Amino acid sequence: MPSRRDLLLATAGGVLLGGAARRALAADAGSDTDELGTLPGKKPLIRHTWRPPNYETPLADLVPAFTANESFFVRYHLAVIPQIDVDTWRLKVGGSGAQKPLVLTLRDLKHDFKRVTLAAINQCSGNRRGLFTPRVPGVQWGNGAMGNAEWSGVRLRDVLARAGLAANAVEVVFNGADLPLLPATPDFLKSIPLERALDENTLIAFEMNGHALPQWNGAPARLVVPGWTGTYWVKHLTEIRVDTVPFDGFWVRGAYRIPTGAFPGVRFKTQETPETTPITEILVNSLITSHVSGAQVKHGAKAELAGKAWDGGAGIAAVEISTDGRQSWQAAQLGRDLGRFAWREFRYRLDTSKPGALVVAVRARSRDGATQPEKLTVNPGGYHNNIVQTVTLGIV
Amino acid sequence: MRSALAAAALLTALTLSCAPAFADEAAIHLRDGTARDLTAARCAICHSVDYIQGNAPVLDRAGWQKEIQKMRDRFGAPITDAEAQQILDYLAGSYAGKP
Numbered sequence: 001m002p003s004r005r006d007l008l009l010a011t012a013g014g015v016l017l018g019g020a021a022r023r024a025l026a027a028d029a030g031s032d033t034d035e036l037g038t039l040p041g042k043k044p045l046i047r048h049t050w051r052p053p054n055y056e057t058p059l060a061d062l063v064p065a066f067t068a069n070e071s072f073f074v075r076y077h078l079a080v081i082p083q084i085d086v087d088t089w090r091l092k093v094g095g096s097g098a099q100k101p102l103v104l105t106l107r108d109l110k111h112d113f114k115r116v117t118l119a120a121i122n123q124c125s126g127n128r129r130g131l132f133t134p135r136v137p138g139v140q141w142g143n144g145a146m147g148n149a150e151w152s153g154v155r156l157r158d159v160l161a162r163a164g165l166a167a168n169a170v171e172v173v174f175n176g177a178d179l180p181l182l183p184a185t186p187d188f189l190k191s192i193p194l195e196r197a198l199d200e201n202t203l204i205a206f207e208m209n210g211h212a213l214p215q216w217n218g219a220p221a222r223l224v225v226p227g228w229t230g231t232y233w234v235k236h237l238t239e240i241r242v243d244t245v246p247f248d249g250f251w252v253r254g255a256y257r258i259p260t261g262a263f264p265g266v267r268f269k270t271q272e273t274p275e276t277t278p279i280t281e282i283l284v285n286s287l288i289t290s291h292v293s294g295a296q297v298k299h300g301a302k303a304e305l306a307g308k309a310w311d312g313g314a315g316i317a318a319v320e321i322s323t324d325g326r327q328s329w330q331a332a333q334l335g336r337d338l339g340r341f342a343w344r345e346f347r348y349r350l351d352t353s354k355p356g357a358l359v360v361a362v363r364a365r366s367r368d369g370a371t372q373p374e375k376l377t378v379n380p381g382g383y384h385n386n387i388v389q390t391v392t393l394g395i396v
Numbered sequence: 397m398r399s400a401l402a403a404a405a406l407l408t409a410l411t412l413s414c415a416p417a418f419a420d421e422a423a424i425h426l427r428d429g430t431a432r433d434l435t436a437a438r439c440a441i442c443h444s445v446d447y448i449q450g451n452a453p454v455l456d457r458a459g460w461q462k463e464i465q466k467m468r469d470r471f472g473a474p475i476t477d478a479e480a481q482q483i484l485d486y487l488a489g490s491y492a493g494k495p
Binding site: 047048049050051052079135136137138139140180181182183184185186250254 | 420421424441442443444446447450451453454455459463470471472473474
């Protein structure tokens with residue numbers, strides 16, 4: 001295991017870019033102190049905080065179908081982030097609900113279980129928190145606390161089966177190697193309901209877009225819970241615990257909670273109270289990647305709006321565009337289906353025949369009928385901002 | 397609650413062992429004001445002080461008070477009552493509604 005000093009040294013942040021390249025589009029991103037910064041192994045990203053590192057993917061890097069590892073967003077709660085030696089790394093699987101506890105090496109994971117690859121959005125629960133009105137404290141994320149990647153690993157349920165799942169198991173708890181600086185600070189552990197743990201799409205992933213997981217995205221292995229927000233995708237996995245009682249930890253009981261009944265999405269019933277319930281699935285949403293507000297488009301020229309739409313796993317049924325103040329909506333053209341947990345590209349030919357302001361609104365609809373709301377549901381955590389996005393273009 | 401002395405010792409230890417991170421973070425400049433150094437010292441035990449700048453547009457005095465209380469109660473920040481008052485005065489004076 002790495003020493004405390006090694007752990008501390010590993011928390012070293014990135015390098016300040018010359019001139020503190022302020023984003024031209026800070027207003028669009030909703031962030032007030034946006035600067036680009038570079039973590040080792042990453043390209044320049046929007047730095048929200050140095051330590052623990054919280055870096056957002058710039059809009060331009062959300063254009064490709066798959067978000068590159070080097071530009072994928074980085075989100076940590078705790079500042080002690082070890083650089084793990086894959087040869088000495090071990091994954092413990094146990095708990096009161098596991099009859100045959102086991103310890104796995106990375107080689108065991110890769111050789112003893114069936115390999116699975118799937119495409120999925122990883123989206124921070126607080127993505128777009130910085131765009132809330134009224135504003136909410138927390139990391140003031142714009143649109144880029146998300147990305148789409150191809151994750152490879154093994155099914156969690158295959159590993160749990162080998163650990164001898166007990167009949168009275170209720171939740172599975174995950175711990176990563178990252179640690180708080182003070183003993184009094186709650187370590188970052190998360191739990192998921194047993195049924196989600198046994199879902200065929202829930203993975204212990206060790207590759208991202210065909211490469212070993214990057215350090216800042218959870219090396220050497222992380223949990224992948226397709227359709228659920230990023231808080232459950234525990235990085236640097238070290239321990240999986242099958243519990244027979246609901247997990248009593250701060251990061252489930254006291255954080256990442258939404259008002260009960262305020263939002264759609266599957267319920268995490270063993271952690272629900274009459275007042276609040278854990279955030280679970282990603283809500284249907286879309287993002288324009290081709291243009292930002294204030295962009296100028298040449299009068300009479302060909303111009304195409306493009307972006308992405310996604311949801312919590314039903315898949316995208318349609319993306320609609322309005323250019324008349326949301327009175328009428330036209331279908332956008334959908335791109336290739338990369339899987340129901342991935343985003344779907346959309347394109348729409350803009351009418352540039354009239355000079356002046358062109359207000360474009362986009363809304364996505366999922367295959368389960370859910371659509372993006374017009375109004376924000378205010379909540380203390382600043383979660384689930386999936387309201388219809390508009391951009392104002394200038395036809396000149 | 398940990399004593400202020402222990403907190404100071406811890407911070408010193410961190411500053412030594414975490415030199416690269418702190419050197420980079422030194423690019424962050426907090427506005428002048430009474431208790432600026434105390435605020436920076438206590439907050440930076442666990443996180444860089446750009447958290448203050450990032451939340452400035454969002455928080456007023458009451459909001460900062462809640463944040464300070466959260467850091468003490470939930471995250472175990474070693475801050476005494478007297479220090480919390482000074483830190484609140486600094487944040488409310490220099491970083492309330494100001495990016």
